[in-house]
Amino acid sequence: MSGLRSTRSAANSRVTLLTTETKPDVKPDVDANGFTSLRRATRSTTRPEPEASSAKSTVDLSKYSYAEPARKRVKREVKEEDEPLVEVKDEPVSPARKRKEKAAYLPAREKAHPEPPKWREQYALIERMRAGIDAPVDTMGCERPRTMRDLDDKTLRFHILISLMLSSQTKDAVTSQAVMNLHESIVGGLTAATLATAPESTVADAINKVGFWRRKTEYIQAAARALVARPDGDVPQTIEELCQLKGVGPKMGFLALQAAWNINAGIGVDVHVHRITNRLKWHKPPTKTPEDTRVNLESWLPPELHRPINPLLVGFGQVICLPVGPRCDICLLGQQKLCPSRVTVNAANRKEIAYRFTADRDVKREIEETKPKVEIAYEEEEEEKLRPAVDEVDRVDKLEGEATVDAISVKIEP
Numbered sequence: 001m002s003g004l005r006s007t008r009s010a011a012n013s014r015v016t017l018l019t020t021e022t023k024p025d026v027k028p029d030v031d032a033n034g035f036t037s038l039r040r041a042t043r044s045t046t047r048p049e050p051e052a053s054s055a056k057s058t059v060d061l062s063k064y065s066y067a068e069p070a071r072k073r074v075k076r077e078v079k080e081e082d083e084p085l086v087e088v089k090d091e092p093v094s095p096a097r098k099r100k101e102k103a104a105y106l107p108a109r110e111k112a113h114p115e116p117p118k119w120r121e122q123y124a125l126i127e128r129m130r131a132g133i134d135a136p137v138d139t140m141g142c143e144r145p146r147t148m149r150d151l152d153d154k155t156l157r158f159h160i161l162i163s164l165m166l167s168s169q170t171k172d173a174v175t176s177q178a179v180m181n182l183h184e185s186i187v188g189g190l191t192a193a194t195l196a197t198a199p200e201s202t203v204a205d206a207i208n209k210v211g212f213w214r215r216k217t218e219y220i221q222a223a224a225r226a227l228v229a230r231p232d233g234d235v236p237q238t239i240e241e242l243c244q245l246k247g248v249g250p251k252m253g254f255l256a257l258q259a260a261w262n263i264n265a266g267i268g269v270d271v272h273v274h275r276i277t278n279r280l281k282w283h284k285p286p287t288k289t290p291e292d293t294r295v296n297l298e299s300w301l302p303p304e305l306h307r308p309i310n311p312l313l314v315g316f317g318q319v320i321c322l323p324v325g326p327r328c329d330i331c332l333l334g335q336q337k338l339c340p341s342r343v344t345v346n347a348a349n350r351k352e353i354a355y356r357f358t359a360d361r362d363v364k365r366e367i368e369e370t371k372p373k374v375e376i377a378y379e380e381e382e383e384e385k386l387r388p389a390v391d392e393v394d395r396v397d398k399l400e401g402e403a404t405v406d407a408i409s410v411k412i413e414p
Helices: 119-131 136-140 153-167 174-187 192-199 200-206 214-227 238-241 250-261 270-280 290-300 309-319 363-371 373-412
Strands: 002-008 016-022
Touching: 119 136, 119 309, 136 174, 136 309, 153 174, 153 214, 153 250, 174 200, 192 214, 200 214, 238 250, 270 290, 270 309
Parallel strands: none
Antiparallel strands: 002 016
8 A cells, every 4th residue: 555755855945755655554544435535644543563572671770789898807916915903993873963952041241232323212203103003912912812801810821821932923813813712622721731631633723823833732732731840830930940941932931021920031022123123223233133132132221111112113013114015104213214224115006004193293302301301391380380379478478568667667757
């Protein structure tokens, strides 16, 4: 069977050559009238069968496999030398090193820290701001547990101690609720005896909202057992005995003495007091721990301020002098440029704070008014009230004197 094949001429590209080729396996297209189409088929309709003699080629991959190179072994000559034998003694294994126990509290400074300049003006402004704000410590602080109603003095002191032990790394509202939960969930109420024998699960469920509640569950029950073992079963009255309780540090000890026993043995320095006094540059160099802050403050701060400085600065730090993003826009220290750590604050993007203080009065004038001149003014005021009566007595005496002179002169004239 022949077919047509067209090719271009190599001599002239315009010339097309038609040739015929024989394709035995391709049948020409024949229409109904018997005419054969001369068009070349574009593709073959059948595929040539592979020859029977051709076999599938296989590739030997064994020659491409990886083989580690052979290593040459070198024989080394070992020279044996006579060495004296050393007797090995069986030494006991040293136990694990214990952490060095820190002192309960740092001793007082040998030399007092110098008084910071303008600290009285700063303290007076903070007092004015604290009087104009409502802080959580004012209503839910450790000194005022919500369970204080209808409690005897001994139980109240124990509630204050438990509140202080739960307050670390915890907000005042959460601490107050945890003490209330303990008082309501423990059979017989919250006392040293009932807490010492209460199931651990009951105590844990009551305080599981405070920070590190698992550890504090162990601490408060251990403290309760220690108090029960005391002869009086009451909260200790010395800082040394309080710091011996598990989980009680110097800050809690001094605050417990002040709130429970009304004993002013030192300053209770927490994170707020430590942060604010360093922001005010009251320590040179800056202190790194609350204990360093306490030692510095106790060396120069008047003793009558050792107790009120804690709630004063704690409330100030909870509302205005925040740890992150302090509200320097409403702080009187920043407005009067008495705070060296003040920053610019965009009040439009901050939460509104309710406060009742203004900066219309001069802080220097307030300090002068707090000095003993107030008593002098009071005496002058009383003197002004008594002055009319004194003047009247002087006038009467003068009239009597004049009358006496006239009478004598009349008698002498005749």
